[in-house]
Amino acid sequence: MKILALLFLVSCGTNHVLNFEGDYTRHKTDVEFEPYISQFQSFFGYTNTPIIFKEREGNIAGTCTKWSLGKRVQYKEIQIDLTKWLRFSEKQRETLIFHELGHCHLNRDHNNTVFNDDCPRSIMRYQMMNSYEIENCYDVYFDHYITELGRNG
Numbered sequence: 709m710k711i712l713a714l715l716f717l718v719s720c721g722t723n724h725v726l727n728f729e730g731d732y733t734r735h736k737t738d739v740e741f742e743p744y745i746s747q748f749q750s751f752f753g754y755t756n757t758p759i760i761f762k763e764r765e766g767n768i769a770g771t772c773t774k775w776s777l778g779k780r781v782q783y784k785e786i787q788i789d790l791t792k793w794l795r796f797s798e799k800q801r802e803t804l805i806f807h808e809l810g811h812c813h814l815n816r817d818h819n820n821t822v823f824n825d826d827c828p829r830s831i832m833r834y835q836m837m838n839s840y841e842i843e844n845c846y847d848v849y850f851d852h853y854i855t856e857l858g859r860n861g
């Protein structure tokens with residue numbers, strides 16, 4: 709039980725969508741993320757949401773932030789914690805970028821439901837997949853995850 713709890717430490721900011729008026733600085737996507745963005749775009753089309761490295765507090769690996777005036781989004785940006793990123797496997801990195809683009813580009817909310825075998829039903833679960841889940845769920849349900857990600861709501 710203790711091991712499981714430790715494996716589940718990394719998650720997405722629950723306040724990933726901050727709607728507020730105020731100043732922001734436009735950033736350019738860090739080249740590190742380009743392969744993952746290309747992969748995402750092969751399924752979901754072009755996205756111009758910038759992704760940058762920025763320290764995230766506690767167990768938060770990444771956030772999608774939107775700056776809005778009223779209902780109109782002025783700017784959005786994905787911020788990834790470098791220290792945590794360096795510890796992730798390739799596939800974990802892919803799920804993290806897909807997850808955050810799910811928020812920022814596809815306007816998805818979290819989906820924390822699971823299959824009977826305890827595999828998550830969605831990349832949009834608020835917690836990232838641990839290495840066990842990457843091995844036993846991600847490849848098995850990959851087509852489902854892509855389809856589910858593209859569904860709005």
Ligand SMILES: [Zn+2]
Pocket residue numbers: 720721724807811818832833834
């Ligand atoms: Zn999230």
